[in-house]
Structure formats: structure tokens, C-alpha cells
Amino acid sequence: MMNLINETSRRARGQAALEAIDGEAGEKVVAALKDIAPDFATYLLEFPFGDIYTRPGLSLRDREIATIAALCALGHATPQLKVHIAAGLNVGLTRDEIVEILMQMSVYAGFPAALNGLFAAKEVFGLHGEGNGASD
Template identity: 85%
Template structure:
């Protein structure tokens, strides 16, 4: 029997590793010298409380996250992390492109274009690795 994480922090740390992998760990590490308490909040709330809820699988949660970040148009670093996360949880490149194209209807062409360029960058980084 595997150990089920009991605390929000344990659940969040496990979910972050599964969803974002090294990119998520890098975000947490980058906060260590400026706002370690914020890193804990990031692990506990979005990953420990929200991503681990029943009702949506991780693919569906990443579809929603990619769409929301693309629509915001101001969160390019986070969008790139979540495009990579979408690939990590089983989204295909074609699905990610379609999600971003859909944003042209609801968030405008600039948001869709910026999202597509972010995806292109993430895909190229994956291909180079």
C-alpha cells in the first residue's frame, strides 16, 4: 500500500511533481530566497487543495488552466509552465494548439497569437531536450 499524503503541503508537493515536474520545482526553488512562505502557499492552495480535488482529471484541469492563462494575456511565464504541464499529463500538441486557437473567439487574436507563440517555444524546448 502506498502512502497517501495527508497534509495540504504533502498533497501539493506530490501534485506539483506530477503536473509540472522540474519546471514547477524550479518555480518553488526560485521563491526560497525572497518569499518561502509564498512557495508554501503555492504548494498548499492550488496544488494541495484544487488540483487534487475529485471531479476533473489533470488533463481537464490543464485545459482550463492553459485557456485561462492565455486569455489573461499577461502571464506568459506561467502559461509556458502549464503548456509543458499539459504535455506532462497527456495533452497532445494538437490539443494545446486547438485550446489556444479557441481563445481567439473569447479573448481575442492577440491572446491566441501570444499563446501559440508560447506553445511554439515550449514545443521547441521539448524537441531540443
């Protein structure tokens, strides 16, 4: 796991974590916010990425498992779910692990949420050259 907690600036920690987790996709989100809500872009860098993602105790991989599960369970956060499915791939989750996380949500969040999550994953996998199903 990255240990960014010792950096002095929340924004610097957040920027480094965002780059490690989401890469270019995260930068696009921050850039898209600059013309409508630049303060929100700062909050996004500082709180979730600068304070939470950089805490010791969970790896980035583990944090993405929790995030994918939570966003799937919410059932209305598909754009963010897609970003975090891609982030999961970036931090070492396999396609099969992501599919299992989403299937697990059928028990706790219902079949519609799991189906929506699986279709979001299918789209992300296709965009990332990861195929369209659980296995090639």
C-alpha cells in the same frame, strides 16, 4: 486521475501534485521563491496544488486544459502559460490539442491573446522536442 485528496498534509499533497504535473519546472519555481518569499512557495504548494489540483471531479489533464485557456485569456501571464503548456504535455495533452485550446481563445479572448499563446506554445514545443507547429 491521481487521488491525492486522502493524504493528510496539504503540503505533501501539493508536492506530489506539483511533481506529477510540472516535474522539474515546478520545483524550480518553488526553489526560486525560497530566497524572496518562502511563505509564498508554501502557499503555492498548499493551495493550488494541495487543495485544488487534488480535488476529485476533474482529471489533471482537464485541469490543465482549463489553466492553459485561462492563462492565455489573461494575456499577461506568458511565463506561467509556458509552464502550463509544458505541464499539459506532461499530463497527456497532445500538441494539436494545446494548439486547438489556444486557437479557441481567439473567439473569447481575442486574436492578440491567441497569437501570444500560440507563440508561447511554439517555444515550449521546441524546448520539449515537440516540433514548432501544429503537426510535423
